[in-house]
Amino acid sequence: MFKLENLVRPNIRNLQPYSSARSEYQGTADVFLDANENPFGRLNRYPDPQQMAVKNKLARRNGLPRNSIFIGNGSDEIVDLAFRIFCEPGQDKALCFSPTYGMYAVSAAIQGVELMNLPLRSDFQIDTIKLKPYLEDKQLKIIFICSPNNPTGNTIHQADIAQILTQFSGIVLLDEAYIDFSAQDSWLNVLSQYPNLIISQTLSKAWGLAGARIGIAYAHETIIRIFNRVKPPYNVSTPNQLAALKVLEDEASCIRQIEIILKEKIKLQTALNDLAIVKRVYPSDTNFLLVEFTDATVCYQALRAKGVITRNRHRLVANCLRITIGTPAENEKLLSGLLEQQKELLKLNK
Numbered sequence: 001m002f003k004l005e006n007l008v009r010p011n012i013r014n015l016q017p018y019s020s021a022r023s024e025y026q027g028t029a030d031v032f033l034d035a036n037e038n039p040f041g042r043l044n045r046y047p048d049p050q051q052m053a054v055k056n057k058l059a060r061r062n063g064l065p066r067n068s069i070f071i072g073n074g075s076d077e078i079v080d081l082a083f084r085i086f087c088e089p090g091q092d093k094a095l096c097f098s099p100t101y102g103m104y105a106v107s108a109a110i111q112g113v114e115l116m117n118l119p120l121r122s123d124f125q126i127d128t129i130k131l132k133p134y135l136e137d138k139q140l141k142i143i144f145i146c147s148p149n150n151p152t153g154n155t156i157h158q159a160d161i162a163q164i165l166t167q168f169s170g171i172v173l174l175d176e177a178y179i180d181f182s183a184q185d186s187w188l189n190v191l192s193q194y195p196n197l198i199i200s201q202t203l204s205k206a207w208g209l210a211g212a213r214i215g216i217a218y219a220h221e222t223i224i225r226i227f228n229r230v231k232p233p234y235n236v237s238t239p240n241q242l243a244a245l246k247v248l249e250d251e252a253s254c255i256r257q258i259e260i261i262l263k264e265k266i267k268l269q270t271a272l273n274d275l276a277i278v279k280r281v282y283p284s285d286t287n288f289l290l291v292e293f294t295d296a297t298v299c300y301q302a303l304r305a306k307g308v309i310t311r312n313r314h315r316l317v318a319n320c321l322r323i324t325i326g327t328p329a330e331n332e333k334l335l336s337g338l339l340e341q342q343k344e345l346l347k348l349n350k
């Protein structure tokens with residue numbers, strides 16, 4: 001049985017959160033002498049600690065109450081806070097399905113929490129039979145599911161996620177960083193059915209705002225309240241809040257960019273599949289392709305020498321590079337680099 005009080009670490013349950021000047025007085029006034037700010041300048045005031053304007057926009061867009069939304073300094077902050085809220089160092093555990101996004105392991109290590117890795121099956125889906133015994137582990141507090149997954153690019157089966165949500169009495173953190181590129185629905189539509197579900201999204205990918213560090217967690221308001229108590233008071237800067245508002249106000253531009261990226265992805269998939277040095281292009285619900293080469297490291301280095309940087313994921317998935325979809329010109333450069341490399345290899349093998 002899911003019981004939030006039992007999951008939250010005692011020190012967090014008893015935490016007296018910092019009461020910032022801007023959370024103590026939120027109204028308008030002529031004179032603000034309460035936060036030791038410099039009265040001169042343009043960025044002299046602390047930001048809104050609750051990021052109300054951004055939350056209002058997201059609440060309206062997604063048809064959700066504002067108090068079910070948390071804004072983090074990137075979704076990496078949401079992962080970090082989840083560990084700090086739910087996992088007692090040296091005692092509790094978390095679990096993820098490998099290969100997956102590397103920050104879960106880093107945040108676990110920082111918090112001194114064991115992160116168990118259950119390998120995905122060869123089709124990159126969750127092995128629910130192997131997962132079963134883990135669900136009984138009383139020390140297991142968080143399961144991370146990344147869907148669509150990085151670096152494999154696929155969406156995790158809906159039925160498997162639903163099963164985990166109902167059978168596991170801890171927190172399920174569903175990382176939907178790439179959901180805006182996917183034809184599949186977000187789990188936001190059914191958030192209210194699952195009290196143990198935290199959905200994390202980001203403006204860093206499809207929304208084109210990686211530089212502004214805006215991550216979003218959606219969950220039941222009792223969970224969001226705890227995140228708000230634990231976060232640093234002014235965790236999202238004023239310029240970043242304004243940048244978030246700007247992109248959210250112009251969703252049409254974002255949709256146009258996604259359309260270009262997805263068209264480019266199809267073109268790139270076809271062109272890559274025609275190369276002899278490419279063994280396989282995995283299907284992708286994201287803005288990147290996981291590509292198996294005859295020798296990934298050789299291709300990575302050849303591309304790097306030509307000024308094209310990809311991500312070598314060979315250690316996670318044998319002989320694979322993860323390639324982000326760029327502009328049409330950038331993708332051309334990638335392809336011509338690979339073609340040149342292929343010609344050189346053919347010459348060597350003659």
Ligand SMILES: Cc1ncc(COP(=O)(O)O)c(C=O)c1O
Pocket residue numbers: 073074075076077101146149150175177178201202203204210213214215
């Ligand atoms: C699956 C996944 N989650 C989260 C992030 C980080 O997002 P943010 O920029 O919001 O911290 C990334 C970035 O690569 C990612 O791949």
